[in-house]
Amino acid sequence: MSKLLKEEIISVEKATEGIYRMTVASDYISANAEPGQFVNIKCCEGVQTLLRRPVSICSTDRAKGRYDLYFQVKGAGTKILAGKKSGDFIDILGPLGRSFDLDIGYRRIAVVGGGIGIFPLLFLLNESKAVVKRSYLGFRSSGYIVLQEEFRQKSNSLEIATDDGSYGMKGFVTDMLERDILSEEFDMIYACGPTPMLKKVTEIAKKHNVRCQISLEQRMGCGFGACLTCACETRTEEGGSQFVRVCADGPVFNSEDVIFQ
Amino acid sequence: MSNIDLSVDICGIKMKNPVIAASGTFGFGREHAGYVDLNRIGGISVKGLTLEPRAGNKPPRVAETPAGMLNSVGLQNPGVRSFIREEIPFLRQYSTAIIANIAGNTTEEYCEMAEILSDADIDAVELNVSCPNVKAGCVAFGNTPQGIAEITSLVRKYCNKPLIVKLTPNVTSIADIAKAAEDAGADALSLINTLLGMAIDIETRRPILANNTGGLSGPAVKPVAVRMVYEVCQTVKIPVIGMGGIFSGKDAVEFMLAGASAVMVGTACLVYPDACIKVCEGIEEYMRRHGFERTADITGKLVLNT
Numbered sequence: 118m119s120k121l122l123k124e125e126i127i128s129v130e131k132a133t134e135g136i137y138r139m140t141v142a143s144d145y146i147s148a149n150a151e152p153g154q155f156v157n158i159k160c161c162e163g164v165q166t167l168l169r170r171p172v173s174i175c176s177t178d179r180a181k182g183r184y185d186l187y188f189q190v191k192g193a194g195t196k197i198l199a200g201k202k203s204g205d206f207i208d209i210l211g212p213l214g215r216s217f218d219l220d221i222g223y224r225r226i227a228v229v230g231g232g233i234g235i236f237p238l239l240f241l242l243n244e245s246k247a248v249v250k251r252s253y254l255g256f257r258s259s260g261y262i263v264l265q266e267e268f269r270q271k272s273n274s275l276e277i278a279t280d281d282g283s284y285g286m287k288g289f290v291t292d293m294l295e296r297d298i299l300s301e302e303f304d305m306i307y308a309c310g311p312t313p314m315l316k317k318v319t320e321i322a323k324k325h326n327v328r329c330q331i332s333l334e335q336r337m338g339c340g341f342g343a344c345l346t347c348a349c350e351t352r353t354e355e356g357g358s359q360f361v362r363v364c365a366d367g368p369v370f371n372s373e374d375v376i377f378q
Numbered sequence: 379m380s381n382i383d384l385s386v387d388i389c390g391i392k393m394k395n396p397v398i399a400a401s402g403t404f405g406f407g408r409e410h411a412g413y414v415d416l417n418r419i420g421g422i423s424v425k426g427l428t429l430e431p432r433a434g435n436k437p438p439r440v441a442e443t444p445a446g447m448l449n450s451v452g453l454q455n456p457g458v459r460s461f462i463r464e465e466i467p468f469l470r471q472y473s474t475a476i477i478a479n480i481a482g483n484t485t486e487e488y489c490e491m492a493e494i495l496s497d498a499d500i501d502a503v504e505l506n507v508s509c510p511n512v513k514a515g516c517v518a519f520g521n522t523p524q525g526i527a528e529i530t531s532l533v534r535k536y537c538n539k540p541l542i543v544k545l546t547p548n549v550t551s552i553a554d555i556a557k558a559a560e561d562a563g564a565d566a567l568s569l570i571n572t573l574l575g576m577a578i579d580i581e582t583r584r585p586i587l588a589n590n591t592g593g594l595s596g597p598a599v600k601p602v603a604v605r606m607v608y609e610v611c612q613t614v615k616i617p618v619i620g621m622g623g624i625f626s627g628k629d630a631v632e633f634m635l636a637g638a639s640a641v642m643v644g645t646a647c648l649v650y651p652d653a654c655i656k657v658c659e660g661i662e663e664y665m666r667r668h669g670f671e672r673t674a675d676i677t678g679k680l681v682l683n684t
């Protein structure tokens with residue numbers, strides 16, 4: 118269950134160019150959050166940024182009662198967040214949304230992340246009991262790479278692709294998944310990133326008949342299921358389609374249910 | 379010792395306080411119930427209902443704009459029968475007024491819904507003749523005095539509940555529309571619905587909303603809404619429910635001074651799940667500070683500059 122909370126910021130630090138890590142003290146969220154869930158943040162009091170901003174939970178430290186968010190400075194809201202100081206309080210709604218399914222039956226897993234979509238996947242790796250965990254991450258170029266060490270530690274292997282070839286493989290992260298999918302015999306693929314990437318991962322998973330869960334992004338009015346603005350089109354059991362809520366019915370979906378626009 | 383009485387009776391709708399959650403921003407109360415005690419909210423106007431279920435528009439359906447937001451949900455809802463079956467029993471666990479907000483494509487649809495709802499356990503019907511996000515019907519009725527008179531008088535025949543007519547601000551003279559609704563048998567009016575707007579992503583040269591246009595709400599619309607409530611209250615005798623950008627008790631008091639008997643809180647409910655309660659506390663604080671004992675004492679107490 119999510120709660121409306123005022124929590125203290127422990128630190129805000131630059132992680133790489135344009136990306137910040139914020140550590141927040143919260144016994145409630147660190148104890149209750151599950152991988153794939155997000156928090157919805159009121160970046161400032163008043164109307165400068167009116168709506169809350171959704172940010173995925175990247176890791177939790179239950180013992181210390183704190184959790185980490187990583188966010189890219191994109192517009193006014195994330196800019197305000199980047200300027201927050203240790204000791205400031207923020208107005209947070211969370212944890213929100215449907216989490217990844219980490220069934221213990223999934224023994225061999227692949228996590229596929231692109232850009233700012235990698236953050237919830239680190240939390241997933243922390244919590245997953247899978248025996249083999251392979252990470253495939255894609256970034257625009259070397260300057261955008263974050264959390265490389267953490268992903269390396271939490272998985273059996275990590276491979277990085279960059280669009281411009283400035284680090285790792287030149288090309289798309291999905292090329293690496295396609296290369297390995299036959300030999301690795303994955304039980305589950307978890308993916309989060311830009312829509313074209315998710316679309317490609319979905320196709321690959323379908324072609325090879327591997328289960329796949331994807332985490333979607335959509336513009337949100339409330340983040341807790343009340344306004345129906347965050348629509349995503351999914352297949353119904355009767356063979357039709359319907360709009361469901363990314364914030365409450367997602368953000369994690371079975372890839373085969375999603376109808377890409 | 380407090381002797382402040384916040385309760386209101388608006389055309390027979392009895393509420394413990396004058397703060398109502400606005401349609402489309404509170405679902406059917408289920409999500410907000412996780413954050414606030416619905417018993418403390420005067421009433422809930424539920425998500426706009428149609429005769430048959432509606433899928434709504436393509437996403438993106440929301441764009442933030444300066445001090446406001448555009449939405450183009452397009453009346454996604456499970457249909458009036460499902461509402462009666464699945465949602466009323468849930469809402470009735472709480473002591474809060476239930477207002478069924480209805481929208482149709484044709485006068486026949488409006489009348490059929492009103493008839494179905496006459497047997498339902500609700501406190502009032504709110505006629506949404508002003509949704510800017512659906513193509514056919516709906517908004518067309520609310521645009522002219524003739525249109526609103528026609529739909530109001532027809533629905534009136536089928537509706538045995540208090541009938542609130544919700545007005546669109548996207549008209550030249552809202553007072554004329556209000557008068558036509560009153561003359562045609564409306565028991566109360568609510569205003570304003572959203573203002574038709576557009577936001578463009580200049581990098582892609584496309585509107586942010588998939589629907590291209592959407593309805594503007596939030597603090598940005600408040601001065602327009604207050605002015606319209608004032609004009610309407612000068613023109614009609616039936617009670618008026620004011621809304622548009624209310625985030626605090628102070629905002630609500632502005633509407634009440636302008637003549638509103640109650641208020642609805644929309645966008646604020648999305649940002650702050652407990653917004654209705656905060657607004658209510660703010661009204662009470664204002665009343666205490668100014669020595670008002672009953673909510674009705676504030677209504678219309680505006681002193682115009684001469």
Ligand SMILES: Cc1cc2nc3c(=O)[nH]c(=O)nc-3n(C[C@H](O)[C@H](O)[C@H](O)COP(=O)(O)OP(=O)(O)OC[C@H]3O[C@@H](n4cnc5c(N)ncnc54)[C@H](O)[C@@H]3O)c2cc1C
Pocket residue numbers: 155166168169170171172173174187188189190191192193194195196233236237333334335336337368441442
């Ligand atoms: C479930 C979910 C999880 C997310 N997790 C992260 C994360 O862990 N790290 C991270 O850096 N970003 C994440 N995002 C994206 C992040 O929410 C946006 O970058 C942020 O809202 C931008 O706000 P802004 O004011 O800085 O930018 P602006 O562009 O000024 O924002 C304007 C409006 O558009 C919305 N918006 C803009 N971009 C997006 C987007 N990509 N998705 C949804 N709404 C958007 C904003 O919320 C705001 O309402 C996530 C988005 C979703 C939906």
Ligand SMILES: Cc1cc2nc3c(=O)[nH]c(=O)nc-3n(C[C@H](O)[C@H](O)[C@H](O)COP(=O)(O)O)c2cc1C
Pocket residue numbers: 338344346400401402403425426427449451453479506509544570571572594595596597599621622623624642643644645646
């Ligand atoms: C996401 C959203 C959905 C809405 N859906 C409806 C609706 O179904 N029926 C209706 O009459 N008004 C609807 N409205 C309009 C509100 O009820 C209200 O009239 C308007 O938002 C102005 O108030 P506010 O500024 O407090 O939000 C909707 C508004 C929003 C923001």
Ligand code: FES
Pocket residue numbers: 336337338339340341342343344345346347362363364365
């Ligand atoms: S953002 Fe309001 S329902 Fe998802």
